[in-house]
Amino acid sequence: MKNKEDPFEVPIPEDSIVYPRGVYNCFPVFPISTGQIGTGFAGLAKLIKEERNKGLRVLGIDGFNGVDWEVFRESLDRELKDLAITAGWNPMEKCLLPEDIIFNRIGPFLGGDDPLFGRNFPLGLDLFFDTERIADFRYKASTARSGEHGLYGDLMIFYGCGAVLLELLDRIWYIDLPKDIVQDKARQGKVRNLGSKQNISFGNFYKRSYFVDWPALNRQKQRLLPDIDLLIDSKDCSNPSYISGNDFKTALYEVSGNPFRVRPWFYPGPWGGKYMQGHMGLDPELPNIAWSFEEIVPENGIVLGRESKELEFSFDWLMFKENKRVLGEAAGVFRYEWPIRFDYLDTIDGGNLSVQVHPRPDFIRKNFGETYTQDETYYIVNSKGESRVYLGLTESCDPVEFKTALLESAEKRTKLDLDRYVNSESSKPHDLFLIPNGTVHCSGSGNMVLEISATPNIFTFKIYDYLRKDLEGNLRSMNVERAFENIRLERRENWVKDNLLAKPKLFNEGNGWKDYILYDKPFSFYNIHRIEFADYAEYDTEGRGLTLNLVEGEKIVITTDEGREFILCRFETMLIPAATGKFEIRNIGTGFCRLILVYVKPGAGKDTALNNPVS
Secondary structure: OOOOOOOOOOOOOOOOOOOOOOOOOOOOOOEEOOEEEEEOOHHHHHHHHHHHHHOEEEEEEEEOOOOOOHHHHHHHHHHHHHOHHHHHEHHHHEEEEEHHHHHHHHHHHHOOOOOOOOOOOOOOOOHHHHHHHHHHHHHHHHHHOOOHHOOOOOOOEEEEOOOHHHHOOOEEEEOOHHHHHHHHHHHHHOOOOOOOOOOOOOOHHHHHHHHHHHHHHHHHHHHHHHHOOOEEEOOOOOOOOEEHHHHHHHHHHHOOOOEOOOEEEEEEOOOEEEEHHHHOOOOOOOOOOOOOEOOOOOOEEEEEOOOOEEEEEEEHHHHHHHHHHHEEEHHHHHOOOOEEEEEEEEEEOOOOOEEEEOHHHHHHHHOOOOOOOOOOOOOEEEOOOEEEEEEEEEOOOHHHHHHHEEEHHHOOOOOOOOOOOOOEEOOOOEEEEEEEOOEEEEEOOOOOEEEEEEEEOOOOOEOOOOOOEEOOOOOOOOOOHHHHOOOOOOOHHHHHHHOOOOOOEEEEEOOOOOEEEEEEOOOEEEEEEEEEEEOOEEEEEEOEEEEEEEEEEEEEEEEEEOEEEEEEOOEEEEEEEOOOOEEEEOOOOOEEEEEEEEEEEEEOOEEOOOHHHOO
């Protein structure tokens, strides 16, 4: 057994089975320069008492699905009673439509019996609620606001998802909850879909949340943001943290002009490896770590820090308020979406990923309601042994024979001779493989992959998974028929070698640094650069939002034109908003540095197509 002391050894020796802790920070915090973060239910009750003296009679507490509303109510009510405040509590769930009516309204977006896919829900929370019951609650709110609050106690509180629909509110609070917490609770059977009383599988919970509940809830966030009086972070339901609406909006402006990291999170999988688990100091009791949600904006949050107190909010808020400062020119095309995704796929001491393909642009628009598809790339940040990446088809692959073999494998559970049909290329650290939509692909074992792609993140058509079961013991669903509607059969070994293996070209250089372009092709709307330097480099956003990742080196400091400093360590991802402008990069660790930099191409979606080919 080799127990390496160097967590940055590249490539990894074949006899290694222990991976030392690196310098990666799993809990990044953005330090805000003004405002206050409060904590605890006693503090929330005190705020209410202060607002009562200013005329507060009706409080609306809205929030994300997954909040434990009754625990929140009981905890806050206890503190209010200690302050001699009697509150009348009105749960919004009483206004929800019967479950069968809700299902009839959202059913067309759930994909029928399809276990994986649906279509993006285009409307808000209004469709979940009974208009007559909402009208009754509005009457109660109106009565309380008029001064006849003695009927209901000192204070009227409407709480739960959709509270802002009542409109007749003196103050608006919102309770946020990170999506990884929501999903963990759902796996434990502690959260159901909005308006549902049924316990269903996690897969079905996630599918409906992804296509229906979360889009509707996000529209509610956007609707109430201008008027929000308090944002509450409830990931610690016994001790929530909170920030005033004005301070929150000031913080969003500050974040949108400075480098920041989102809070990453990690999850095991049937093919997962062991490298991330060691290097990033993750739970050693887990069987492996397969994925990181390094910067997948629909899934991540940002943590604010001030005077030793912290508060997390979902990335969506930032884009609703400051999308133009974050994205620059590209906001005109992507609006409230951050369109570039970074995540890790760890197969070191694990197995091959499933063989898969992403949908063509027209297919994803017609079938799933997305506006662009997932063109992606694999950047190899480390590897072990004779690692490979599967990419495209072999020259001799017969598509009919390949499809027949895949269907037979899925039906009869027989192994597939993958190398007969799918081309593979050897992989080593700092290789970049381009994977435009329609290209059959997967990472082989022995790779630590930084996946850089467009944001749509669940539209993967798996065609072969080595007869493996998932962590719940179920065979994973295959999508052979859909895949063959999308596979670009002309992408074979020779074409792959000519078009999909990145060949770095010097783009720019300065005193001691060089800027290489790795990916600038019409397939997708983003470009990938690599900045290489020993001590120092400089860059300008030029009105574009950037995503960075330090793929070699120990630690750098990024200094803005205003003199603010932000640390980025090996394998960490950082977003640089367009409004940041010029910044300097200095090596403050050991070793030579390589920094990946990705941005949306100027004119993408206007002068050129987001995906090419467009169908």
